[in-house]
Amino acid sequence: MTLNLIKTTTWLWIFAIAYLSLSPGSEPPTHFTYFDKLLHLGSYGLLTLLALSGYAHLKKSKVAIGIVCYSIVIESLQLLAENRWFEIADIVANIIGVVLAVILLIKFTKSSKV
Template sequence: MASESISPLRWAGVWLTIGWTMVLLVIYLSLAGRPPQPLSFHYSDKLMHLSGYATLMAWFGMIHRRASSRWRYVALFIAIGVVLEFLQQWGGVRYFELTDMAANTVGVLLGWLWCRLPSGELLYRLEQRGRSRVWFNRGGGDV
């Protein structure tokens, strides 16, 4: 598999900062009183759970391209989704729902699957294209 012969991302720190900011946003929105509802149809909240967790897994899967690292993130994000549901129940502001846990888990698995496609190399390809551009190149000339 191509993703097993891995060269590091040049801007890994930037990508990780963006990723952990997204994790904090998911935690905040999961525990806040009433998060924004950009979609309003039956089960739209499940779609938001699924897409949020799929995005997290896909993002970290693009940064950490080894299979073992990706599986650790699968476990981490599923655990976060479960813990946040219990915290919602105990917080008294939001509701505990098993279907939210299921949507979170399905989202994580879809994000993991997405990383196994060529699209899972998006950040790597973006950096490879950018290395030949002046704004990406700190030292001038080709890298």
């Protein structure tokens, strides 16, 4: 994948997360679902891998912190969306996804700017 394509995909993924997270939900959650948390972990993990690949000149820690802040803002905005709920567990899953992505990238690349 070319650098421009990675950057474009990163921004499209950022907008996709916002759209999917803030679109009206169908019904309130009745119980804790692990599948939902896996979606959060995977979504933010993928976003982190894309962002770190497309913006490799930036420090990994700054990119990761920016994505965590974005996830908190999106989760907070769900308070304003129809049939959406703010959940700390979602933020935790997002953070785990970000951290795992950073660890994977550091492990599989020779240089790391942390």
